Amino acid sequence: MRYALKVQYIGKNYAGSQLQAGSLLPTIQGELERALSTLIKCDSRCEVDSKNESPVNADNKRPIKTIFSGRTDKGVNSVGQVVHFDSNKPIVASKFMYSLNEILPADISVTDLKEVDSRFHAQKSAKKRHYVYEFINRKCKNAFDGDLMRIKYEIDIDRMQKALDYIKGEHDFSSFKSSGTLNPSTVCFIYSANCRKVDDKVIIDIIGNRFLYNMVRTIVGTLLEIEGHNLCPEHMKDVLDAKDRRMAGQNVSPYGLTLVEVIY
Numbered sequence: 001m002r003y004a005l006k007v008q009y010i011g012k013n014y015a016g017s018q019l020q021a022g023s024l025l026p027t028i029q030g031e032l033e034r035a036l037s038t039l040i041k042c043d044s045r046c047e048v049d050s051k052n053e054s055p056v057n058a059d060n061k062r063p064i065k066t067i068f069s070g071r072t073d074k075g076v077n078s079v080g081q082v083v084h085f086d087s088n089k090p091i092v093a094s095k096f097m098y099s100l101n102e103i104l105p106a107d108i109s110v111t112d113l114k115e116v117d118s119r120f121h122a123q124k125s126a127k128k129r130h131y132v133y134e135f136i137n138r139k140c141k142n143a144f145d146g147d148l149m150r151i152k153y154e155i156d157i158d159r160m161q162k163a164l165d166y167i168k169g170e171h172d173f174s175s176f177k178s179s180g181t182l183n184p185s186t187v188c189f190i191y192s193a194n195c196r197k198v199d200d201k202v203i204i205d206i207i208g209n210r211f212l213y214n215m216v217r218t219i220v221g222t223l224l225e226i227e228g229h230n231l232c233p234e235h236m237k238d239v240l241d242a243k244d245r246r247m248a249g250q251n252v253s254p255y256g257l258t259l260v261e262v263i264y
Helices: 028-039 093-103 157-165 215-228 235-242
Strands: 002-009 066-068 077-086 108-116 128-137 169-172 187-198 201-208 257-263
Touching: 002 028, 028 066, 028 077, 028 093, 028 108, 093 108, 128 215, 157 187, 157 201, 157 215, 157 235, 187 215, 201 215, 215 235
Parallel strands: 077 257
Antiparallel strands: 002 077, 002 108, 066 077, 128 201, 128 257, 169 187, 187 201
């Protein structure tokens, strides 16, 4: 039986969402699989793996395996990450979700759990992904700004929107990918890219079929370079057409980035 979870997390205390080979740093996937493996006993021969200290099946030497809709980096948050896993035992969703949340760390929670078709795949079945990036636009700091990046110079929302309009549609986003991108394909389709300002917080919404490694943070960095150096909004198109990472802006802080929703 296959089950899908919707997972929320605050990413600042984790080395990203995915387990990393040869690393003992905490990840969202590691914590989730450890909790799932505690609740789901594959058989009476469940033992403890000395490397990750999570229950594993004695036959296949692996914990309950989770598949995420996509990778998020250290510091990136989620309110709508989707994860699937398989279990050979039926699950009562409401009871299981309550128990799972009691085991998980305080900064990770499951908000939905349901049985899905065996053909469902959290990553491959996804059609769209919605990210939001937020930062503060104010000269002076505020004790309640938290981890959000603060930009001191005045942001022109209209100019920023004009720049964002250039990334809509299907493009080669080579200029906006970091070297850690695993998938060699650099073509993405951006359905919408919008920004707004609420009081002194700037909010950027981007929905696409897929995103390259650090793509959203590099897009935001390029927007800030345009604003900070008073470049024309058309500079975004020049960067896009160049297909050269050196043309884009810096990779901004991950703390303002949140995966909001995965659409199937």
